Amino acid sequence: xxxxxxxxxxxxxxxxxxxxxxxxxxxxxxxxxxxxxxxxxxxxxxxxxxxxxxxxxxxxxxxxxxxxxxxxxxxxxxxxxxxxxxxxxxxxxxxxxxxxxxxxxxxxxxxxxxxxxxxxxxxxxxxxxxxxxxxxxxxxxxxxxxxxxxxxxxxxxxxxxxxxxxxxxxxxxxxxxxxxxxxxxxxxxxxxxxxxxxxxxxxxxxxxxxxxxxxxxxxxxxxxxxxxxxxxx
Numbered sequence: 001x002x003x004x005x006x007x008x009x010x011x012x013x014x015x016x017x018x019x020x021x022x023x024x025x026x027x028x029x030x031x032x033x034x035x036x037x038x039x040x041x042x043x044x045x046x047x048x049x050x051x052x053x054x055x056x057x058x059x060x061x062x063x064x065x066x067x068x069x070x071x072x073x074x075x076x077x078x079x080x081x082x083x084x085x086x087x088x089x090x091x092x093x094x095x096x097x098x099x100x101x102x103x104x105x106x107x108x109x110x111x112x113x114x115x116x117x118x119x120x121x122x123x124x125x126x127x128x129x130x131x132x133x134x135x136x137x138x139x140x141x142x143x144x145x146x147x148x149x150x151x152x153x154x155x156x157x158x159x160x161x162x163x164x165x166x167x168x169x170x171x172x173x174x175x176x177x178x179x180x181x182x183x184x185x186x187x188x189x190x191x192x193x194x195x196x197x198x199x200x201x202x203x204x205x206x207x208x209x210x211x212x213x214x215x216x217x218x219x220x221x222x223x224x225x226x227x228x229x230x231x232x233x
Contacts, residue, residue: 001064005043005045005061007060015030024048026038026039029095042072076129096116132161133181135186136185136188141156178210182210183216191220
């Protein structure tokens with residue numbers, strides 16, 4: 001149908017995230033430092049985000065778009081308001097806005113700033129329908145890799161949504177959760193980073209099965225880190 005819907009000018013967008021907070025329907029998210037319209041059917045076309053934008057990056061346009069789905073929006077709000085896993089506020093889904101060039105212009109006191117762009121990071125805690133997964137380059141990492149490989153944030157987390165786990169210590173199969181994430185979102189690529197130890201095969205196998213079960217053809221790669229912190233493949 002032809003209807004009024006927001007349009008985001010990425011050249012003007014500074015990634016502040018104010019529009020995402022102003023959008024009560026959850027239609028907008030911050031991906032790779034820019035505001036994105038994550039779901040057309042979540043945008044009601046009323047434009048609460050327009051006056052909130054400090055750079056004038058958001059306007060209206062008339063175009064072919066999915067109809068506003070109030071039921072889907074309400075269901076998403078109910079899920080967001082549901083009790084948190086373990087009752088811990090630290091498990092609440094949150095996109096972390098980072099100003100473009102923030103890392104490159106870091107002060108001497110912070111030469112290696114975090115590249116993490118969302119929370120939580122543990123596979124067993126993330127919500128498969130979290131808005132930050134849409135349009136994401138997904139990094140699935142064994143949690144030991146960040147300790148073994150010194151430049152993990154810049155070489156792997158940068159410009160990716162990062163989720164981590166240890167199949168041995170968690171004692172669970174991540175296949176179902178990873179399948180839900182990949183199937184339910186517009187994932188652009190998948191990178192799996194694992195250690196060379198045999199038990200890390202669990203996270204690699206779960207990712208492989210999830211990709212197969214999703215039925216999607218997504219660029220993907222496996223990177224193996226040695227115990228002494230070298231990339232093996």
